[in-house]
Amino acid sequence: MAAIEISGLSKTFLVKNKKPGLRGSIQSLFKPQFTRKVAVRSIDFQVDQGETVAFLGPNGAGKSTTIKMLTGILHPSEGRAEVLGFCPWKDRKHLAYHIGAVFGQKSQLWYHLPPTDTFELMSRIYELKRGEYMARRNELVRRFGLEPYMNTPVRKLSLGERMRCEIAASLLHRPRILFLDEPTIGLDVVVKQQIRQLIREMNREEGMTVFLTSHDPGDIEQLCNRAIVINHGQMILDDTVANMKREYLTYKTIELKLAEEAKDVSLHGVKVLAQHECTLRLSVNTSLTTIEKTLSDMLRRFRIRDVTIEDPPMEEIIARIYAKSAVHKQSGVLTGK
Amino acid sequence: MHGVRQRSTEGGRRGSRLAKLLKYAAVGKVTIRNHLAYVTDFFIRSIFLIIILYIFIQLWNTTFRGEGTELIAGYSFEQIIWYLIFAESFVIACPSLSTKIEEEVKSGDIGYKLARPVSYLWFHYAGYMSEVFIRMPINLAVGGMLGILVLGPPGFGWGWPGFLLVSVGAFTINFLLNMMLALCAFWVEETRGLEFVYHKFLFTVGGMLMPLELFPQVLQKVCAWLPFQAIVYFAARTAVSFDAEAMWRMLGTQAFWIAGLGAALMFIYRKGVSKLHVNGG
Numbered sequence: 001m002a003a004i005e006i007s008g009l010s011k012t013f014l015v016k017n018k019k020p021g022l023r024g025s026i027q028s029l030f031k032p033q034f035t036r037k038v039a040v041r042s043i044d045f046q047v048d049q050g051e052t053v054a055f056l057g058p059n060g061a062g063k064s065t066t067i068k069m070l071t072g073i074l075h076p077s078e079g080r081a082e083v084l085g086f087c088p089w090k091d092r093k094h095l096a097y098h099i100g101a102v103f104g105q106k107s108q109l110w111y112h113l114p115p116t117d118t119f120e121l122m123s124r125i126y127e128l129k130r131g132e133y134m135a136r137r138n139e140l141v142r143r144f145g146l147e148p149y150m151n152t153p154v155r156k157l158s159l160g161e162r163m164r165c166e167i168a169a170s171l172l173h174r175p176r177i178l179f180l181d182e183p184t185i186g187l188d189v190v191v192k193q194q195i196r197q198l199i200r201e202m203n204r205e206e207g208m209t210v211f212l213t214s215h216d217p218g219d220i221e222q223l224c225n226r227a228i229v230i231n232h233g234q235m236i237l238d239d240t241v242a243n244m245k246r247e248y249l250t251y252k253t254i255e256l257k258l259a260e261e262a263k264d265v266s267l268h269g270v271k272v273l274a275q276h277e278c279t280l281r282l283s284v285n286t287s288l289t290t291i292e293k294t295l296s297d298m299l300r301r302f303r304i305r306d307v308t309i310e311d312p313p314m315e316e317i318i319a320r321i322y323a324k325s326a327v328h329k330q331s332g333v334l335t336g337k
Numbered sequence: 338m339h340g341v342r343q344r345s346t347e348g349g350r351r352g353s354r355l356a357k358l359l360k361y362a363a364v365g366k367v368t369i370r371n372h373l374a375y376v377t378d379f380f381i382r383s384i385f386l387i388i389i390l391y392i393f394i395q396l397w398n399t400t401f402r403g404e405g406t407e408l409i410a411g412y413s414f415e416q417i418i419w420y421l422i423f424a425e426s427f428v429i430a431c432p433s434l435s436t437k438i439e440e441e442v443k444s445g446d447i448g449y450k451l452a453r454p455v456s457y458l459w460f461h462y463a464g465y466m467s468e469v470f471i472r473m474p475i476n477l478a479v480g481g482m483l484g485i486l487v488l489g490p491p492g493f494g495w496g497w498p499g500f501l502l503v504s505v506g507a508f509t510i511n512f513l514l515n516m517m518l519a520l521c522a523f524w525v526e527e528t529r530g531l532e533f534v535y536h537k538f539l540f541t542v543g544g545m546l547m548p549l550e551l552f553p554q555v556l557q558k559v560c561a562w563l564p565f566q567a568i569v570y571f572a573a574r575t576a577v578s579f580d581a582e583a584m585w586r587m588l589g590t591q592a593f594w595i596a597g598l599g600a601a602l603m604f605i606y607r608k609g610v611s612k613l614h615v616n617g618g
Contacts, residue, residue: 073451075611089611096454108449110367112374117367124363125455127356 002082003177003209004047004070009079010233011040011065039065041233042079047226049176052203052210054224054241062233063213067179070211071101084176097126100175102166104182109154115165116150119172126173133172140168143198160191167195171202178202180212184219196222217311221245229321237321248317250287253310254294256280259303267297278305361459365467372468379472382429383479390483393421410550415488416577417548422484423500423573424545426476430469431511434461435532438519442613451610458516458606465512473504493576499584500576506591507572510564511539513598520602523609544570564594 014034040062047053057063068074070083072092081088086095109118123133141147144164149157157165163183170178178199184192200223202208212223220227220241227244229237237244256262258278265272265280269288274281284294291309298304401414412420438461441447450457484491493500518531539545542556543565549557560566571587 068448071448071452073448074613092451093454093456096452099452101449101452103445103448106444106446106449110371112371113367117370121363121367124356124360125453127353127360127454 002046003049003051004045004081004083004211006046006070006081007044007079008042009040009044009066009069009081010038010042010077011062011069011074012077013037013039038233040069040076040230043230043233043235045228045235045238047209047211049209050203050207051226052200052224053212054220054227055211055213055230056215056220056227057213057230061230063230064181066230067101067181067211067213071099071179072096097173098175099177099179100170100173101179102163102170102181102183104163104180104185107154107162107166108169109162109165111155112153114149114151114153115146115157115169118154118165118169122169122172128173136172136174140171143201144168145194160187163187163191163195167198174206175208177209177211180210180214182214183212184214184216192216192218199223217317231321246287248320251283251285251312252291253312254282254284254291255308255310256282256298256302256304257306259305262302265298267294270294360455361463364455364460364463368464368467369471372471379475382472383476386425386429386476386480387483389425390418390422390480393425394418394487397421410548412548412550412578415491418488419484419491419493419577420548420573422480423477423576424569426473426480427504427507427569427572428539428545429476430472431508431515432465432468432472433532434465434512434515434519435522435528437461438516439522439528442522447613457610458602461516462509462512466508469508491577494579495581496576496579499579499581500572503572503575503584503587503591506588506595507568510591510594510598511568513595513602514564514568517598517602517605520605520609523613538565539569542566543568544573548574564598567591567594 013036015037017033017035043062043066055063055066065074069076070081070088072088072095075089083095084098086098088095109115110121119137123130123137128136141150144167146161146165146168149161149165154162154165167180167183180199184195187195196219199210203210210223212219214220224241227237227239227241228235253273256279258280261278262275262280265275265282267289269285271283271285272280273283282294284291295307397414397417401409407413409417438447441450447457450460481491514535515532518535519528521528521531542549542560542563544560549560549566549570552560560570567587567590571591575584575587
């Protein structure tokens with residue numbers, strides 16, 4: 001059964017062009033000029049109940065605009081969508097009982113009040129029965145480790161503590177679909193791991209569909225079994241995460257600070273990206289060799305002061321996906337389905 | 338798919354009218370609790386109230402002495418001062434909807450409110466009415482102390498319950514008009530200029546500066562056709578010069594404006610929400 005079904009969904013904005021300077025501002029008052037910006041361009045996909053989908057793309061690709069249309073916040077310019085059988089922008093209030101949403105850079109918690117007050121308000125907004133709400137609330141507080149600060153004003157919480165409260169608040173009413181718009185942005189590694197684990201458990205135990213946008217490869221790899229990539233408002237990939245990793249996340253970057261300048265670094269599957277005095281930047285092709293082997297080879301040859309291992313940035317992965325999709329232009333969306 | 342649509346009361350939900358009422362009551366309760374964090378704001382407004390009332394007392398004292406009469410347009414000096422105390426207390430009690438909604442649209446926080454099973458307009462109405470019914474008594478207490486100091490204890494009798502009753506309609510109409518202006522943020526994002534102009538209308542033809550009986554006849558007739566009189570003037574006049582027949586006429590006029598403005602607000606909201614550009618990505 002499809003939890004989300006969209007067809008030909010598009011969104012165009014009219015953006016005012018403001019010329020620089022005072023003269024430009026005055027001209028803009030009397031003769032405003034607008035540019036049509038196509039944020040989302042006729043996208044189609046279907047998400048089944050219980051799936052965990054990563055909705056990816058670089059900044060300005062149309063990810064948040066799509067989520068806003070699916071939650072009924074924005075009306076599309078064209079196309080149709082069905083979320084749990086509802087048209088999001090026509091049946092917004094009915095749909096809202098069955099979905100949860102967390103927007104990473106915004107807050108639903110009342111700033112001067114403790115999280116317990118917002119939870120209480122959510123129980124009334126979602127019309128939850130008292131007994132069931134208390135049981136659910138206690139369960140979420142325990143699982144998200146919120147007991148120590150349930151009565152601390154939100155303005156005094158750290159970002160990680162606040163995000164855990166945000167996600168718990170969005171799960172109080174047992175949503176069938178959870179929309180997460182960059183939920184781990186700005187969080188440290190430990191808190192990210194905790195949040196991912198909790199969402200995975202909710203998906204496994206309650207069959208909740210997860211629809212996530214993120215720039216963090218860790219969110220994608222650890223949370224999602226499917227990835228849809230969007231760029232310039234168009235879908236360019238729809239495949240399982242396993243396939244995507246295999247095809248596109250095939251290298252990692254290692255930055256090494258050595259005790260002495262390295263000469264002649266030649267290892268199988270390793271390319272030198274940059275070298276400056278004792279700092280070396282390597283690209284490791286993980287389909288040909290491993291990080292462990294590369295590091296152990298380097299340790300045998302050089303004294304290493306510091307190591308940094310990085311995943312390729314999402315923009316680079318998207319660039320590679322896009323480059324590949326240009327080759328397959330005639331077959332349209334790259335799909336492993 | 339149809340199963341989800343039909344099971345609207347599953348998942349432990351009440352789905353009743355009581356549940357809907359409790360929803361907005363809870364919004365009101367949380368708004369009040371959140372607002373108590375702004376105690377400094379309360380104090381500053383109270384100080385402003387005392388200053389402005391003191392100035393008005395001096396102005397009207399001079400005016401009555403200059404006229405050399407006990408009554409001006411049927412109001413005694415004491416009635417005028419108490420009228421202004423009620424009027425100023427009323428207006429200072431009203432929160433700025435334009436600021437709130439402008440901030441929500443600019444920051445993108447409006448997205449959260451629209452993604453919840455709650456009416457955006459009723460949500461703000463519940464918050465607004467909770468705030469005014471906390472601020473209003475405090476303002477009246479502060480202004481009243483000054484009034485008692487200068488004029489002695491007032492004897493309004495039925496004026497008090499009459500004021501309370503008319504205030505509900507008055508604050509509601511004020512909310513509707515302010516909300517219509519504030520929703521312009523859905524199109525233009527900046528609405529405080531419109532709010533400024535609205536406050537000037539309220540100050541003049543709304544009866545905040547003085548009771549409308551003091552205006553020239555022609556202007557009084559114009560004011561009678563505008564909704565502004567149903568806000569400050571109706572409430573303050575009922576308090577200081579209670580007349581049961583006049584009060585029922587006022588309540589009827591308020592009901593008329595609430596129905597008309599309510600319909601207009603719904604229309605504007607529906608148009609605006611479909612055009613809304615929710616900021617932030």
